[in-house]
Amino acid sequence: MIKKDDIYKLAELAKLSIHEDELEVYEEKLNRAIESLEKIKEVNTDNVEITYNVNQMKNPLREDIVRESLSQNEVLKNTVEEQYGYFKILKVMD
DSSP states (O other): OOOHHHHHHHHHHTTOOOOGGGHHHHHHHHHHHHHHHHGGGGSOOTTOOOOSSSSOOOOOOOOOOOOOOOOHHHHHTTOSOEETTEEOOOOSOO
């Protein structure tokens, strides 16, 4: 079970400040949470197939086909402004 020293270490790692009067509350809550998680160990998982995904769906990916792309001039002919051969974007923030 979790002790007060462990709670101080956890708080330090999480960059939290815990007061002395809160220690007992955290100790009780963390110990209850750990007890709940311990119940998972009691579940019989023999003969259960390992799953990596919760469903059998697969992402449909298109085949990557290399094609001839547009030239830089063709791409930039429809822009409002261009600079140094690239799109010129307006400032959003100062």
